[in-house]
Every structure is written in structure tokens, then in C-alpha cells.
Amino acid sequence: MLPTTLTPVPLAPEISLFLVNRPVGLFDLTGGEFRSDLPPPFWAFAWAGGQALARFLLDHPHEVAGRRVLDVATGSGVAAIAAAHCGAAAVAVTDIDPAAVEAANRNASANGLSLVGHLDEPQVVLAGDVFYSPTVTPKMVATLRAARRAGATVLVGDPGRGFFPGHLFDLVTEYVVPVPAALEDTESMVTGVWRLRGN
Template identity: 55%
Template sequence: MPAGVAPVGGSGRRGTIAGVSDLSAAFVRLHASLSPVAFVPEVRLHQADDAIGLWELTEGEFRSAQPPPFWAFAWAGGQALARYVTDHPELVAGRRVLDLAAGSGLVAIAAARAGAAAVRAVEIDELAVAAVAVNAEANGVRVDAELGDVLDGDAGGAEVVLAGDVFYSQAMANRVLRFLLRAARSGARVLVGDPGRAFLPHDRFDELAVYDVPVPETLESVRVKRTTVWQLRAGLPGAGR
């Protein structure tokens, strides 16, 4: 096993954590309690009750300048996408799946539970990668959690690409869309969960399902968000750029 890669999970359900310290995994377990996801109760995640308090802890222990820890909450886009995958396992069963900007790993775990042949979850936040791994372990599934920015590359042979709530800024949306279009042109099926963020290019997607998803009021200022699962149209101009 390469340096910097640690095994997780039980017998027959082993995944990997690439580039993450034991301290990060311990931090996740200590500061976020394991509980069912509101809209996908089949999955349990380490979730924080206090966004601001956890943000302060993260800054104090890791000197991070990042926003509140996205990995500690089940965001609406991810919940909707995980619900859709759980209810339509044929989308991922027997296929190689990539969960982009995985956060807590909710979508990756749903795909693994639905019978995906392999699930790779990528994140740029070390704590998120640790959260993906410990959450996968808690749910008894294998997910390979990877630290890094993959948006300038390709989908690594994934047959299905899943992305929950990634269109929250124009800069992020531009990079994500180019990546997703390349994945689609290479033959991947691309699904996105989005709760009405301003920067999702609706003309590139077809609607698959709409849900009313419970969300943390402290983060979204509402208790429920109308959230859509979209499928990217393949073969659109600019896909290879």
C-alpha cells in the first residue's frame, strides 16, 4: 500500500483514504455525531449540530481559511441525488462511479449501497476526505476517498459521474461544467443534484426528479428546499474545452 494511503472499513468492505492524516479522521469522529440523513435515512453520516462552532474548531486546529466545513452537513443537492440513486439502483449497479466534490460522501455511499462496482469520491478538503472514509465505514460499504482537484482532468474511466450542489459560484460552475461535459463526451452518464443555486446552466440539463428536501435552517435559512436531480445532455458544443 502506498505511503499516505490508509485502509478503512470492515472485512470485505475495505476502501482507501489517499493523502489524509489520522488526525483528520479522529477530528471528524470527535466533532460530528453519527445519525441518519433526513431525506435518505438508509444512510448514516457524521453530522454536526453547530455550523459556526465547528467552523471555529476547524480554523483553530487546522488554520484553515475555507468556508464552514461542508463535509459535516447533508446538503440538499446531495440528499436529492442520494435519494434518486437509492430509488433507482439500476443507474449505478455494476458500474464505476465518481462522486465529484463529495463532501460527507453521502452520494458515494448511496451509490455503493446501490451496487456500484467501484466508487471513487474526490474532495479538495482533507477533512472531507476523512469524513467520506469514516462515513463509508459506518455504513459498511467500500468507497475510495481521494484528496485533490480533478477538475482540469478527466473522470478517470467512470461510467457514472454524480455531483451534488456544485453550482454555488460562477467560478466553480464554469470549471465543473467543463469537467462534466468532458466526462459525458467520454461516455459517462452525468447526474447533478441542485437546490436552485444561481449558477446552474439549465439549458445544458434535463430534469429527472424534483424533491422537497429537509435542510439545516442555520445554513439555508429555511427548513425545506425544493431540489432537482438533473441529467447532463451529452454531445453539446464546447464539451471538450
């Protein structure tokens, strides 16, 4: 496990996460290369989209209060933790990296909250920073549209990643999100919270 420190989330300081405790980029932690058998530690950072989703939920708890929530590609779990903080009936997380699910549960526990291991028929689906590659985007679109067709509200946090399918979404709000310069080559990103249209 990487060395991490329990740190308040810049845009949502009500929540603290175990985050990498030195100024490094994502691939600095993998020896400078991507390996398909070992996903990079996305969970060790508070990404802009997740922070924006967390801030939106904390400011608008009625979006999730009393509802079943699923955080897709959870990473650190920041959006899921915000949903639990806001009184969601149950919150579950998924991620292709088992270490991210472990991190999300560890972070939830550090905030005095808990996540469930599995969730049927979520009423709200959250996804932060998921449109980051041309191969991931179509799969994510299919997953989120299926959830929307099943009746879930789908909220996405995205800071203008190159593969975001904006034509499918309505912008709810925007935040200027502080981010590590070593991670994003900038110190802040304008990040939208988007709602998937019904279809």
C-alpha cells in the same frame, strides 16, 4: 476535527453520516470568514443536492448497479455512499478539501461500505451542490462535460443555486429536501436531480 454525531440523512435515512451536531451555519465553523487556505467544512453537513442524489439512487439502483461511479466535490460522501449501497462496482470520491475525502471514507465505513482511492474511466459521475459560485461553476461545467464526452452518465443534484447552468441539463425528478435552517435560512428546499445532456 469538528464535533460530529452519526445521524440518519433526512431524505435518505438508510444512510447515516457524521454531521455537525449543533445548529450552526457553515461560516460559524470558520470564525465567520472564508479562508482560501482552509476550505470551510462543507463535509459536515448533508446538503440538499447530495441528499436528492442519494434518494434518487436508492430509489433507482439500476442507475449505478455494477458500474464505476465517481462522486465529484463529494462533501460528506452521501451520494457516493448511496451508489455503493446500490451495488456499484466501485465508487471513488474527489474534493478539493482532503478533509472531505477523509469524511466520505469515514462515513462509508460507518455504513459498512468502502470507497476506492482512484477510479479510471467512470461510467457514472455524480455532483451535488457544485454550482454555488461564479468562479467554481465554469470549472465544474468543464469537468462534467468532459466526463459526458467520455461516455459517462452525469447526474447532478441542485436546489436552485444561483449559478446552475440549467440549459445543459434535463430534469429527472424533484424532491422536497429537509435542510438545517441555520445553514440554508429555510427548513426545506425543492431540489432537482438533473442529467447532463450529451454533447
